[in-house]
Amino acid sequence: MIPSSCLTRERLWRALTVMHVAPRPDDLIVDVGCGTGSTALLLHRTEPRARVVAVDPDREVLAIARRKAEAAGATVRWETGMGHALPEIVGPGAADAVVSTLVLHQCPMTTKRAVLSSMHAALRPGGRLVIADYGLQRTLLMRLGFRLVQFADGIEDTRPNAEGVLPALMPEAGFREVREAEVVSTVTGSISVYAASRG
Numbered sequence: 483m484i485p486s487s488c489l490t491r492e493r494l495w496r497a498l499t500v501m502h503v504a505p506r507p508d509d510l511i512v513d514v515g516c517g518t519g520s521t522a523l524l525l526h527r528t529e530p531r532a533r534v535v536a537v538d539p540d541r542e543v544l545a546i547a548r549r550k551a552e553a554a555g556a557t558v559r560w561e562t563g564m565g566h567a568l569p570e571i572v573g574p575g576a577a578d579a580v581v582s583t584l585v586l587h588q589c590p591m592t593t594k595r596a597v598l599s600s601m602h603a604a605l606r607p608g609g610r611l612v613i614a615d616y617g618l619q620r621t622l623l624m625r626l627g628f629r630l631v632q633f634a635d636g637i638e639d640t641r642p643n644a645e646g647v648l649p650a651l652m653p654e655a656g657f658r659e660v661r662e663a664e665v666v667s668t669v670t671g672s673i674s675v676y677a678a679s680r681g
Contacts, residue, residue, distance in 0.1 A: 495666040495673045496521055499583060499614040502663050502677045505529035509578040512537060512604060514565045514597065515585030519547030519558065525581070526556045535559045535572055565597035568604035575603070579610040584673075587616040587643040588635040594642070598655035605680040611657055617665070617674030618646030628671030644671070652678050 505511055505525050509532040513522040516536035525534050536558050538544050544560050551558050563571045565585065580601045586594050601611055619625040625644065632640045652660045657678035664675035 490668045490670055490673065491666055492520075495614050495664070495668075495675060496524060496583065498664045498666070498675050499581060499612055500524050500528050502612045502675055503579050503581050503610060505532040505579070507531035509533065510535065510572065510576055511579045511581065512568060512572055512577045512601075514568065514580060514582040514601065516544075516547060516560075518543050519550050519560075521581060521583050522547070522558050523551060523554060523556050526551075526558055527554075530557075533559070535561060535577075537561045537563045537565065537568065537571055539564050566593070566600045568600040572604055575606045577604045577609055578606060579612065580605055581612045581614075583614040585615065586613065586648060587631065587640050590639050591642060591647075594647075594651055595655065598651055598657075602656045602680055607680055609680045611652070611676075611678045611680070613648065613676045614673060615648065615676075616640065616643045616671055617648060617662065617676070619644045619671050624667065624672045627669050630670045648674070649676055652676065656681050 505528050511525055511532055511534050513536040516522050516538045522534050522536035548560055561571050619628045628644055649660050658681040660678040662674050663677045666673045
C-alpha cells in the first residue's frame with residue numbers, strides 16, 4: 483500500500499511551505515491545526531532559535547506530536563485550541579508568522595473566514611501568513627483527483643477551495659500582498675502554497 487504522504491507529495495509541499503515562512507531567530511511562529519506536528523517540527527529544525535507554538539483542538543493528535551518532539555529533542559509549545567482563538571492563545575499582534583497546512587479545505591465557509599480573521603489578529607503588522615492547502619483545481623485530472631478529498635472531507639466544505647476561494651478570502655480578513663506562491667500537483671488534486679502579509 484502506498485503511504486498517503488507519497489500520494490500528496492507531502493515532503494515537497496511542506497518544505498516549500500517552510501521555505502516561504504522563512505523562519506528567523508526569535509520569530510514567534512504559530513502553526514494552526516498542527517495535527518501530529520510535522521510542520522512545527524520542520525520549522526524548529528530549520529531555525530531552532532525560532533519560538534514555535536503549535537495549536538490543535540485534538541488532544542490525542544497533540545499527544546502524538548509531543549512524543550515526536552521529545553524523540554527529536556525539539557522544543558515546541560503545544561496548545562489545545564481552535565484556530566479562531568489565536569489571539570487568546572498567543573496574544574494579539576504577537577506572532578511574526580502564522581502557518582497552516584491542509585486545514586481550511588475541510589472547514590465550512592464561516593469557519594474559514596473566522597480562522598483567517600484570527601490569524602490576522604494574532605500577527606504583528608507586517609507579519610507573514612503561509613497556507614498550504616488544496617486550492618483551485620485547474621485541470622480535469624486535478625478535479626478528478628480532488629474527488630478523493632471530497633469523498634473523505636465532504637463536498638460542501640471542500641468545493642470553495644477547489645473553486646479558488648482562499649486567495650479571495652485573505653484580503654477580506656485584512657491580508658495584503660496575497661499570492662499563490664507554489665502549486666504542487668498530487669494524486670489527490672493540486673495543493674497551493676499561499677503567502678500574504680498582515681496589512
